[in-house]
Amino acid sequence: MTPDEIGTRLGTLLGGEQLTVGVSGGQAYARATVDVPPDRWRDALRTARDDAELGCDFFDWLSAVDELADGFDIVAHLWSTRHRHGVLLRTRVPRPEPEVPSVVDLYPGAAWHERETYEMFGIGFAGHAELRPLLLPPEFEGHPLRKEFVLASRVAKPWPGAKEPGESEAGTARRAPMRPPGVPAPGEWGDR
Template identity: 80%
Template sequence: MTPEEVGRRVAALLAPAEATPSVSGGQRHARATVDVPAASWREALLSARDDAELACDYFDWLSAVDELADGFDVVAHLWSTRHRHGVLLRTRVRREAPAVASVVDVYPGAAWHERETHEMFGIDFAGHHELRPLLLPPEFEGHPLRKEFILASRVAKPWPGAKEPGESEAGGGRRPIRPPGVPAPGEWGTTPTPAGAGGVGEGPRGGTPARPARERPARPASAARPTRTPRSAPGTDGPAGSGGPSSRGAAERPDAAEETD
């Protein structure tokens, strides 16, 4: 089946529930994508598994996308080992109380994925009784993959890339830009921002204090400096410029008169 046929088949199986089929990009790797209501989420995956024409017997992955004010998109990818086609099923849940039915009884392999999505996005999967921490320590607070979550590591150390986020390829001066997830000055932490994390001197925030500048000893006044004596030129009895053998008169040489006779 083509991706278009797969999408239409899923939508037909879910009727009269409103499902919207489409095709994702990727040219020869394109996939059928079907948006289904949250109330039909479990039924959509069950239909894709049990229908003889679809036969999506392999559960690939499940995750979510933070759409900010619009809520969260829960996405699952299924694959048919018999017909060699796949389908992306997607549903949207509210941000205020994100919840959707668990599909662990349909695909047992979804247990790990639902635990991770619950931990990272705060989405509840009704019917999943093992939504305990999977990747983070039990005392961790918050959901790191939500877009409003403050990335403390971006505050504690400088941005690791060659350029700051938002910096163009053009040269010239620029104003430091805070990396994604770093709050505005003074909104997080109590220690100064390290150089490079969001600009020097932006006020109290996360990170470590910058290294203090080293103090250089004061130079002595000009009057206290010793006077240097000019060095004598080679072959002279005095300082350079005071005259050498070539500048002395012939009268100073005792044998000068004898040499002229």
């Protein structure tokens, strides 16, 4: 199936209304892209998995994109190992209370991705039993992949050594050239 056919098939199976179907990438890297409302998130992933023509049996990855005032886009990529095609599913959740249903029971491989997205963006996955820290220490505050997250500033310290040759108090002392270990000095080898 072509990316257009995949997107059209999934859109038809999901009812078509409130969906945006398109193609992302180009040529050999083109993927069907389907935007679904948050309340249809699980249905979309289940349909992509269970439909015989789509057969997206492999969960590739899930993450999010911070769209500032528009909220967060949650993105999942599914792949069919039998048909060798993929589909990119997206949904947008509001910024104040970002949450979608978990898909761990549909794709067990999503557990790690949902935990990471929860930790880095603060997006909840209703029904996920173990939304606990994955990459950051437990005392860490905030969600580092949100655009409003302020990065810690670096403390500027003067460099204790000389910046350029000749700028130190010791003068312009030159280091004696050294031979690599095991290389004899000129005159110690060869014909005499």
